Amino acid sequence: MRARGSPLANRLGKALFQDRYLWLLAVPAVVYYFLFHYLPMYGLLIAFKDFSPFLGILRSPWAGFVWFEQFFTSIHFVRTVRNTLLLNFYGFFFNFTVPIIFALLLNEVHNSLFRRWVQTISYIPHFVSIVVVVGLINAMFNTENGLVNIALDRMGVETVPFLIMPGWFRPLYIGSDIWQHFGWRAIIYLAALTAIDQEQYDAAWVDGANRWQQLRFVTLPGIAPTIIILMILYVGQMMSVGFEKILLMYGPGTYETADVISTFVYRRGIAGGDYSFAAAAGLFNSVINLVLILMVNRMSRQFTGTSLW
């Protein structure tokens, strides 16, 4: 007996029926992603509307591109885009140098007890909350009784108001980021290093390679795929990462170097109530993010054969 309908719909129905319990298991996640990720994407409509909370997303009047024009021509545009890109660029650079160097150094240590101690200590700060990390920065660098300024004072040097100077924001932000995460980020590289076949080193040694040449021709190629995957993943969260920390660190005095697109969106949207304008700025941020990911993934596939999809 043959059911009605096209063969395709038929096959689809049969497949759905056969996998019905697997779909059932997926229901909570499907609902969650619909409510809290896809509905907000639909909510992006307000970037093209004059949103009023009373009228709601659908009934608010259309506004075209006015919010985008307003954002692109405001003084905040250049400043927040520059800060977003610069902080990400520095973050990217130190993320892919310090942990790798740390892992390479640790890999040269033969005393396993020392090695374990250093490694364990190195990733403790990773689990400290950003509120506490910013609290630590304040405790170390404030003008009244911060450790660094006390030290400067003892040495007869004039104290520096680090926390409110635009010029010190980036070093403090990036430096504390390295402090917090270098050990954690090194874990993956250490694992990749131990996975390199010892025979490759032996072969290199037989061929007369010295330590540096072994590093250059065996070790680095051995961990390159790991580095590339991590780079792609990092780019994927580049435009958003860190803004919760900046929100805790910055103040009107440091907006010049600290204000990024996301913090600006928060200030204007959540704190200021300019929902449509802030949503437009946020959409700009999301689109740049997507473009970056697609670019990096494509470049990586072209040049190295490693890619996410």
Place this chain on the structure above:
Amino acid sequence: MNVRYQRSVAERLAEYAIALVLSVAALVTIFPILYVFSNSISGSRAILGGTVWLWPQDITWVGYQTVVKSTEVWRSYYNTLWYTSVGTALNVAITMTVAYPLSRRGFRGRSLLMFYIAFTMWFSGGIIPTFIIVRNLGLYATRWAMVLPTAAAAWNIIITRTYLQSNIDESIPESAKIDGANDLTIFFRIVVPVSSTIIAVNVLFYAVGHWNAYFPALIYLPDPDLHPLQMVLRRLLILPPEEEERMAFEAIAGVTRNRFVVIMVGTLPILAVYPFLQRYFIKGVMIGALKG
């Protein structure tokens, strides 16, 4: 790597240099935490005189006594425990139930579902639309705003799927099916019991995330009674102190010391469980590195 030949003098020197660099790195890493701890139990004169560098002076527990007596701290601790336990339970349930179908090679619709989830990693509505939707759903100013909008993370789903894929052979569900079990039975009776490692990994990552979160509370919770510990820490550590707190000498020393104390209070629970659980954290990183 093993050294297969006699080490030269230069190489020995290099090894000492490396050990030195690593020791300095470890000291710099641990120093701020030791410094804060020492200050948190030092006397007022030592704190304001700035004489505490590494070891505590005139040891006193008065700071901890003050903070322990604060109802605000206790209430926020309770709230944090609530958000962490309810949130993590929800996270793990959603992650496991969806990761299993995603791990089954025979599941038609698997790549569609994977795309549906992974796409949210590459593109999002952003802060404002999410805020409006959460409010429209009636979650604003309720505890649920702290757990439902972050009920799953794509990254955790992916590592869990990878783990299940490489640890549960496709032949197991096949043969269970022949024995008459359906996919629900297979999931609850076979998959969950053998997945304690990945469940532990998920519990830890999600729990640390909830424990450390302040931003959802900042935007969704106007009522301080519902605030988690991190919001109280934010007020005490980062926002400028209220006027009456900064008058007398003792008061200033007290405020400063209490800042150090609350840093410790917010961090100690995680530092205390960390040595016992670190292998699970590391395991999570490893599974994640297998395939993005």
